Amino acid sequence: MFDTADTTAGKFAQMFAAILLFAAVVGIILFIAGRFGGRRGDRIVAYSYLAPTLLMLLVGLVYPGIRTIYQSFFDAAGSAFIGLDNYGTIFTDTDQLTVLRNTVFWVVVTPFVATGVGLLYAILVDKARLESFAKALIFLPMAISFVGASIIWKFVYEFRPDQANVKQIGLLNQVLVWIGGSPQQWLVDSPLNTFLLIVVMIWIQAGFAMTVLSAAIKAIPDDIIEAARLDGVGPWGMFRFVTLPAIRPAVVVVLTTIGIGTLKVFDIVRTMTGGNFDTSVIANEFYSQSFRSDNQGLGSALAVLLFVLVIPIVAYNIRQIRSSEAL
Amino acid sequence: MTTTAPLAETPPPLVADKPSAASVAKKKLTSPWASLAALVIAVLWTLPTFGLLVSSFRPERAIKTTGWWTFFTDPTVTMDNYKAVLDSENGAGLGSYFVNSLVITIPSVIIPMSLACLAAYAFAWIKFPGRNILFLAIFALQIVPLQVTLLPLLTLYVDAGVANTFWTIWLSHAIFGLPLAIYLLHNFMREIPATLLEAARVDGAGHVSIFFRVLLPLLRPALAAFGIFQFLWVWNDLLVALTFAGGGDSVAPITVALANLSGTRGTAWHLLSAGAFVSILVPVTIFLLLQRYFVRGLLAGSVKG
Numbered sequence: 358m359f360d361t362a363d364t365t366a367g368k369f370a371q372m373f374a375a376i377l378l379f380a381a382v383v384g385i386i387l388f389i390a391g392r393f394g395g396r397r398g399d400r401i402v403a404y405s406y407l408a409p410t411l412l413m414l415l416v417g418l419v420y421p422g423i424r425t426i427y428q429s430f431f432d433a434a435g436s437a438f439i440g441l442d443n444y445g446t447i448f449t450d451t452d453q454l455t456v457l458r459n460t461v462f463w464v465v466v467t468p469f470v471a472t473g474v475g476l477l478y479a480i481l482v483d484k485a486r487l488e489s490f491a492k493a494l495i496f497l498p499m500a501i502s503f504v505g506a507s508i509i510w511k512f513v514y515e516f517r518p519d520q521a522n523v524k525q526i527g528l529l530n531q532v533l534v535w536i537g538g539s540p541q542q543w544l545v546d547s548p549l550n551t552f553l554l555i556v557v558m559i560w561i562q563a564g565f566a567m568t569v570l571s572a573a574i575k576a577i578p579d580d581i582i583e584a585a586r587l588d589g590v591g592p593w594g595m596f597r598f599v600t601l602p603a604i605r606p607a608v609v610v611v612l613t614t615i616g617i618g619t620l621k622v623f624d625i626v627r628t629m630t631g632g633n634f635d636t637s638v639i640a641n642e643f644y645s646q647s648f649r650s651d652n653q654g655l656g657s658a659l660a661v662l663l664f665v666l667v668i669p670i671v672a673y674n675i676r677q678i679r680s681s682e683a684l
Numbered sequence: 685m686t687t688t689a690p691l692a693e694t695p696p697p698l699v700a701d702k703p704s705a706a707s708v709a710k711k712k713l714t715s716p717w718a719s720l721a722a723l724v725i726a727v728l729w730t731l732p733t734f735g736l737l738v739s740s741f742r743p744e745r746a747i748k749t750t751g752w753w754t755f756f757t758d759p760t761v762t763m764d765n766y767k768a769v770l771d772s773e774n775g776a777g778l779g780s781y782f783v784n785s786l787v788i789t790i791p792s793v794i795i796p797m798s799l800a801c802l803a804a805y806a807f808a809w810i811k812f813p814g815r816n817i818l819f820l821a822i823f824a825l826q827i828v829p830l831q832v833t834l835l836p837l838l839t840l841y842v843d844a845g846v847a848n849t850f851w852t853i854w855l856s857h858a859i860f861g862l863p864l865a866i867y868l869l870h871n872f873m874r875e876i877p878a879t880l881l882e883a884a885r886v887d888g889a890g891h892v893s894i895f896f897r898v899l900l901p902l903l904r905p906a907l908a909a910f911g912i913f914q915f916l917w918v919w920n921d922l923l924v925a926l927t928f929a930g931g932g933d934s935v936a937p938i939t940v941a942l943a944n945l946s947g948t949r950g951t952a953w954h955l956l957s958a959g960a961f962v963s964i965l966v967p968v969t970i971f972l973l974l975q976r977y978f979v980r981g982l983l984a985g986s987v988k989g
Contacts, residue, residue, distance in 0.1 A: 371787070375791045399811065402810060410802070410803040413855070417856070421836035422833060428835065478725050481719075485719075501967070502963060504922055508736070508959075508960045510732055512735060512957070525751060526749075624922040628947070629946075640923075644831075644923070644927075648926075664829050
């Protein structure tokens with residue numbers, strides 16, 4: 358049951374066995390809890406309901422988290438204590454500084470552009486004919502995996518040498534050729550290539566921004582809009598003084614949410630360039646150092662850095678979610 | 685609005701609703717321009733996917749020598765790419781990876797969901813010492829990035845002798861999904877009026893029958909929200925799979941196979957295009973069917989791992 362299954366039937370059998378096993382665990386817990394009726398046994402019931410969850414979180418999240426922090430003070434093999442040297446490497450090594458620079462590009466550009474596009478589109482299609490269809494077009498990339506999205510865009514950026522009998526198959530280069538330019542190796546030239554990878558993330562996240570902001574816009578009470586209109590507020594003033602203040606909490610939540618996701622972006626970089634050509638970011642560098650270069654110490658330090666960077670954004674995000682009733 | 689006499693010659697608006705703030709703001713851009721801008725964004729967002737979709741039905745030679753836009757002047761449709769990408773003999777053999785994705789995803793949704801039901805019930809409806817601290821701790825665990833846990837977890841799995849099996853991925857996804865599931869279900873359970881539970885209790889119902897008879901039917905939207913979020917998360921995941929599953933077709937899901945294909949055979953567009961759409965098919969279908977639950981789950985899960 359804990360082996361590797363090779364046939365399709367074997368795999369599904371193992372899957373059902375696993376589900377049954379967990380169902381049995383839940384059943385046993387329910388059975389035990391069922392024997393303690395009334396309010397006296399409440400504590401036993403509560404702790405037995407929580408037992409599997411707490412066990413899994415302690416072993417699978419808390420212990421590994423502490424272990425990683427500990428390991429970040431050790432060398433590549435994890436045997437010699439080297440203090441803060443790994444963190445020193447992150448902030449002084451040229452390659453690592455490129456990684457940090459790229460991460461800053463990602464986290465600064467993606468949330469604002471994705472939110473901007475999402476907000477513009479939400480306003481443009483509001484109450485238009487086919488509104489829900491128009492929204493689905495922009496939202497659909499959310500359902501596509503980052504890997505799938507990366508392949509879609511890699512095809513857009515595809516390069517063919519600039520020779521007489523060779524035709525471009527990537528849309529971007531073809532457009533460039535149509536307007537009289539010569540084709541570029543988009544994913545090779547740094548730092549432009551990082552921004553072209555960022556485009557993929559914007560493409561994915563704009564739909565999220567659009568959906569949340571559209572809901573916030575529709576939640577603005579009609580009488581406020583009517584009152585502003587009677588006061589003779591023009592369209593731009595309506596946006597500036599009515600819409601924007603009303604959806605401000607939602608905008609902040611969208612910005613921070615996309616920011617968190619962007620900070621941890623891995624799949625896009627991995628699939629499109631593998632981190633080559635100076636495109637690596639912290640999450641990808643973590644993977645490369647930990648599992649490709651076998652530098653556990655540096656890998657752990659990068660993971661811890663990611664954790665530390667995420668905390669303030671999350672804290673701000675949660676405060677905004679809590680304070681906004683619209684969400 | 686409808687009871688007053690129509691004001692002179694103003695034609696009836698095309699859309700009957702009252703104007704929203706956005707629609708007023710939109711008028712600034714006077715309708716034709718607004719429509720054009722919306723159209724441009726919609727085209728920009730659709731064209732990349734459309735191009736790859738068209739390519740996936742073109743013959744291999746055509747994909748490699750001409751752009752997909754020439755399809756409209758010279759349409760040739762073939763299913764060969766899909767056959768090649770699924771065929772394990774001389775193609776990419778994505779079929780078994782597709783099976784792996786299914787086998788990985790289903791328990792990775794069910795396990796955390798059922799365990800979280802128990803935990804959320806305890807947090808929401810039973811008083812016990814340490815309840816608030818524990819709940820806060822679990823809530824805070826949502827923000828731990830996966831990266832922080834991967835290396836030690838891998839060591840644990842190797843020591844336990846389950847490395848490179850589905851168990852590593854099921855357990856990992858279940859663990860990473862639990863904090864969000866508990867948080868979502870707990871919030872939902874708190875909204876259920878306490879009188880409903882009191883009434884059941886007075887009738888002599890214990891915790892188990894209260895949960896199944898009173899709570900579970902009401903929890904369906906929350907379960908759906910978490911379920912679809914977790915499904916898409918697991919199906920589309922690359923990092924966890926890459927770390928624990930290895931590259932072979934015995935455990936690795938389709939995302940790993942595609943990422944490898946993209947890295948090693950970056951020019952095999954006939955395989956990449958068809959493969960991408962094989963992997964996209966399931967999440968997009970699920971998404972379209974359960975769209976309304978998704979946004980709720982997405983918002984709640986925004987800080988996850």
